[in-house]
Amino acid sequence: xxxxxxxxxxxxxxxxxxxxxxxxxxxxxxxxxxxxxxxxxxxxxxxxxxxxxxxxxxxxxxxxxxxxxxxxxxxxxxxxxxxxxxxxxxxxxxxxxxxxxxxxxxxxxxxxxxxxxxxxxxxxxxxxxxxxxxxxxxxxxxxxxxxxxxxxxxxxxxxxxxxxxxxxxxxxxxxxxxxxxxxxxxxxxxxxxxxxxxxxxxxxxxxxxxxxxxxxxxxxxxxxxxxxxxxxxxxxxxxxxxxxxxxxxxxxxxxxxxxxxxxxxxxxxxxxxxxxxxxxxxxxxxxxxxxxxxxxxxxxxxxxxxxxxxxxxxxxxxxxxxxxxxxxxxxxxxxxxxxxxxxxxxxxxxxxxxxxxxxxxxxxxxxxxxxxxxxxxxxxxxxxxxxxxxxxxxxxxxxxxxxxxxxxxxxxxxxxxxxxxxxxxxxxxxxxxxxxxxxxxxxxxxxxxxxxxxxxxxxxxxxxxxxxxxxxxxxxxxxxxxxxxxxxxxxxxxxxxxxxxxxxxxxxxxxxxxxxxxxxxxxxxxxxxxxxxxxxxxxxxxxxxxxxxxxxxxxxxxxxxxxxxxxxxxxxxxxxxxxxxxxxxxxxxxxxxxxxxxxxxxxxxxxxxxxxxxxxxxxxxxxxxxxxxxxxxxxxxxxxxxxxxxxxxxxxx
Amino acid sequence: xxxxxxxxxxxxxxxxxxxxxxxxxxxxxxxxxxxxxxxxxxxxxxxxxxxxxxxxxxxxxxxxxxxxxxxxxxxxxxxxxxxxxxxxxxxxxxxxxxxxxxxxxxxxxxxxxxxxxxxxxxxxxxxxxxxxxxxxxxxxxxxxxxxxxxxxxxxxxxxxxxxxxxxxxxxxxxxxxxxxxxxxx
Numbered sequence: 001x002x003x004x005x006x007x008x009x010x011x012x013x014x015x016x017x018x019x020x021x022x023x024x025x026x027x028x029x030x031x032x033x034x035x036x037x038x039x040x041x042x043x044x045x046x047x048x049x050x051x052x053x054x055x056x057x058x059x060x061x062x063x064x065x066x067x068x069x070x071x072x073x074x075x076x077x078x079x080x081x082x083x084x085x086x087x088x089x090x091x092x093x094x095x096x097x098x099x100x101x102x103x104x105x106x107x108x109x110x111x112x113x114x115x116x117x118x119x120x121x122x123x124x125x126x127x128x129x130x131x132x133x134x135x136x137x138x139x140x141x142x143x144x145x146x147x148x149x150x151x152x153x154x155x156x157x158x159x160x161x162x163x164x165x166x167x168x169x170x171x172x173x174x175x176x177x178x179x180x181x182x183x184x185x186x187x188x189x190x191x192x193x194x195x196x197x198x199x200x201x202x203x204x205x206x207x208x209x210x211x212x213x214x215x216x217x218x219x220x221x222x223x224x225x226x227x228x229x230x231x232x233x234x235x236x237x238x239x240x241x242x243x244x245x246x247x248x249x250x251x252x253x254x255x256x257x258x259x260x261x262x263x264x265x266x267x268x269x270x271x272x273x274x275x276x277x278x279x280x281x282x283x284x285x286x287x288x289x290x291x292x293x294x295x296x297x298x299x300x301x302x303x304x305x306x307x308x309x310x311x312x313x314x315x316x317x318x319x320x321x322x323x324x325x326x327x328x329x330x331x332x333x334x335x336x337x338x339x340x341x342x343x344x345x346x347x348x349x350x351x352x353x354x355x356x357x358x359x360x361x362x363x364x365x366x367x368x369x370x371x372x373x374x375x376x377x378x379x380x381x382x383x384x385x386x387x388x389x390x391x392x393x394x395x396x397x398x399x400x401x402x403x404x405x406x407x408x409x410x411x412x413x414x415x416x417x418x419x420x421x422x423x424x425x426x427x428x429x430x431x432x433x434x435x436x437x438x439x440x441x442x443x444x445x446x447x448x449x450x451x452x453x454x455x456x457x458x459x460x461x462x463x464x465x466x467x468x469x470x471x472x473x474x475x476x477x478x479x480x481x482x483x484x485x486x487x488x489x490x491x492x493x494x495x496x497x498x499x500x501x502x503x504x505x506x507x508x509x510x511x512x513x514x515x516x517x518x519x520x521x522x523x524x525x526x527x528x529x530x531x532x533x534x535x536x537x538x539x540x541x542x543x544x545x546x547x548x549x550x551x552x553x554x555x556x557x558x559x560x561x562x563x564x565x566x567x568x569x570x571x572x573x574x575x576x577x578x579x580x581x582x583x584x585x586x587x588x589x590x591x592x593x594x595x596x597x598x599x600x601x602x603x604x605x606x607x608x609x610x611x612x613x614x615x616x617x618x619x620x621x622x623x624x625x626x627x628x629x630x631x632x633x634x635x636x637x638x639x640x641x642x643x644x645x646x647x648x649x650x651x652x653x
Numbered sequence: 654x655x656x657x658x659x660x661x662x663x664x665x666x667x668x669x670x671x672x673x674x675x676x677x678x679x680x681x682x683x684x685x686x687x688x689x690x691x692x693x694x695x696x697x698x699x700x701x702x703x704x705x706x707x708x709x710x711x712x713x714x715x716x717x718x719x720x721x722x723x724x725x726x727x728x729x730x731x732x733x734x735x736x737x738x739x740x741x742x743x744x745x746x747x748x749x750x751x752x753x754x755x756x757x758x759x760x761x762x763x764x765x766x767x768x769x770x771x772x773x774x775x776x777x778x779x780x781x782x783x784x785x786x787x788x789x790x791x792x793x794x795x796x797x798x799x800x801x802x803x804x805x806x807x808x809x810x811x812x813x814x815x816x817x818x819x820x821x822x823x824x825x826x827x828x829x830x831x832x833x834x835x836x837x838x
Binding site for chain 2: 517
């Protein structure tokens, strides 16, 4: 044992020395272009050119980042609670996180879809998906608040979401995990009966009116894994393309069993046709249970509504809705070029990037150019739909974006690079390393009909030595490249928040002048709003005590409260009376089993407090609001349940 | 707020402030890819939606042009555009006119900037003293470090004997319009 240990040590030392002598140390991925700094430098007081809305992955948020600087402006909580502003903690916001499973305080937000009109960004909304407990969310780009969340029934692993149609008619939600659906009896089946009993679903969610998201129809499909999707645009508007894997229908060790076939499929869906069937009453109304949460702008209060049915179309019964296009090796990204003609499949285990032609697809459908069937449905002939293949582009192609100048950029996870290729000629023209193992990549406007082909950002999965190390867990790295010229140039390397998957970016000029600065007090319809200091009061309703409190530089009204008894539930309804940009007030009270609330000017937020002992407890403003912020405080006295202390409140007395 | 303000003006029977106009305090167009930053402080923030701050209110008042000139000369515009909160005693033009001849001209000279600042800072308190807590005999320690004494008889308010002619609640505090310049001893 001892000997062998020594031997091993010796071997390691020898090998190590050899390795060291074999390569000269160099700075990997350091920028050698002297003007890179000036290209990302945004002088103090100046603005970035693009807003980059970045998914937060397992942190459940969206980040708002400036490009080209890489500076983070905001974290927008979507599917996860956010102590910073009380999202998911305040009485008003809790309902946003309601689901049919109850309150779910976390999720995994993977993809961003920005609203579009005629295929171009219109700066109204950002949509995001919840991967774990399937949901989609809308974020208003004038307030950067989550204003709507819709749960998706009959879905598991909402990964293939929330990609959007060219006029924001629909966002989609398709199931990564197929599961048994239907009534309790249909759902309680052995896992080994995957092939017979498990189904995929693809939901088309009407999304063009705020507060009114609803599932227009849900396609029921064979049990496969849906991965990603893109809507057609221009000539292919009316179609949607979904990548699938595990068409082997394995239910265990997918690492091996889902990679058996040479080709999986891109499922092309004619959603306009599906709409016609729905209009003609062909949809099957099925029982379901899912929640729709909306935020009322005027009161700031979120409410949840339970929905109990969904309209389904089984694609097997409507053969002209969906067609299967063979695509090599577990395709991940399926991306449509700005003209709408080409659909790029990225088989993550494939040695080629197939590029399909929409025109050829229509022709193949018309001439029934099939190479077989899948679960009884026609599979189009690969060669008949294919424009051609990009041969040996790199290893592990995942996603493709476009620059609007005839080039596509594909991320290569395994070979850690971004590869630029000519869409017409299908030839690789340049490649640039990423640090390391790039996942998604993004060109501002990349998925639209009008990409701004100036920058490209790579969102990497592996960080290792890119920044000063911070223990085992490292921030995910992103790299910004200049793609305005022939060669891809690395400009900047910056850390991100959570785990970014997809991101989008839009010109700052589209939204920067539409930002809400505060909420007009006169429009506040919160039932507990207190619109002037004189209107402050306290009401006892049995064990519930409602404090109608105001905050304004630099005091709360009232700031002294007595007469609370053990067993009471105290609701601090705090209205921020300010009507001034960037003057939120916070509120926190000792021992509260929740987060602070952060109240925007003109808004009302409620913090619930259940005192657990007798005493006098302080509360204070948590946001450094003014020169007298540290004076912005108060006391609340709690007496025994049997006490006779009467309910009194005061300010300045 | 505007309504309250109008009522107060009516009560005191003087028209002190012009309606809040479009003046936005030296805004700069900070659009993308603009030239070098201007170096303006908070007074340069482009914002024509928020409630007006004490400086914007003073600037909008024809009866406070001397005060505004003095505040600009002393370099206090950005300071008073801060979140504050402030209580500002704002002497009307006539109050400056009543000073011995040549006083204002002298104070506005560059070499007297610190003296001017001292006087102006004597008119500012950090904190908001709204009428409800404006009490007779109350002293306020002003920004320049010296105290003023408030007076109140019924609804009539004074500061160091100067009469309060009206008041305006502002985003970052309150402005009391007064009929005399307060001079620190």
